[in-house]
Amino acid sequence: xxxxxxxxxxxxxxxxxxxxxxxxxxxxxxxxxxxxxxxxxxxxxxxxxxxxxxxxxxxxxxxxxxxxxxxxxxxxxxxxxxxxxxxxxxxxxxxxxxxxxxxxxxxxxxxxxxx
Numbered sequence: 001x002x003x004x005x006x007x008x009x010x011x012x013x014x015x016x017x018x019x020x021x022x023x024x025x026x027x028x029x030x031x032x033x034x035x036x037x038x039x040x041x042x043x044x045x046x047x048x049x050x051x052x053x054x055x056x057x058x059x060x061x062x063x064x065x066x067x068x069x070x071x072x073x074x075x076x077x078x079x080x081x082x083x084x085x086x087x088x089x090x091x092x093x094x095x096x097x098x099x100x101x102x103x104x105x106x107x108x109x110x111x112x113x114x115x
Contacts, residue, residue: 006040009085013047014038016080020073021051030055033062036096040089047089050096059095066093 002010014035021033032054039048051066053059066073070091078088 003042006042006044009040009044010038012081012084013040013049013077013089016077017049017073020076020080031062033066036098044085044087044089047091049091049093051093052096052099056100063093063095 014037017038018035021035025031025033034052034054035049036052037050039050041047051063053062070093074088074091077091078085081088
């Protein structure tokens with residue numbers, strides 16, 4: 001169970017990371033990176049960041065580029081949150097597969113309803 005402090009840090013990091021990705025994706029037209037969830041460990045040393053990437057066709061490549069620039073993103077985030085956090089958690093990025101999972105379930109339900 002997350003503590004109140006963890007929840008606050010989760011929301012704060014999600015908001016700031018969203019702004020960072022929004023600024024970066026303005027240069028790449030037709031690309032959308034959304035921070036769907038941030039989960040910080042209990043000791044605030046690591047953070048798992050779940051991303052939704054649109055369009056889906058090259059999301060693996062985009063995720064690899066984001067993972068390569070994780071230190072730069074962490075530094076930029078640390079500058080924004082320097083007055084709220086003493087230490088910036090290590091960031092690990094993951095693809096958020098919930099939308100694809102929901103689309104798959106909808107497709108399966110449509111198949112069942114058509115029969």
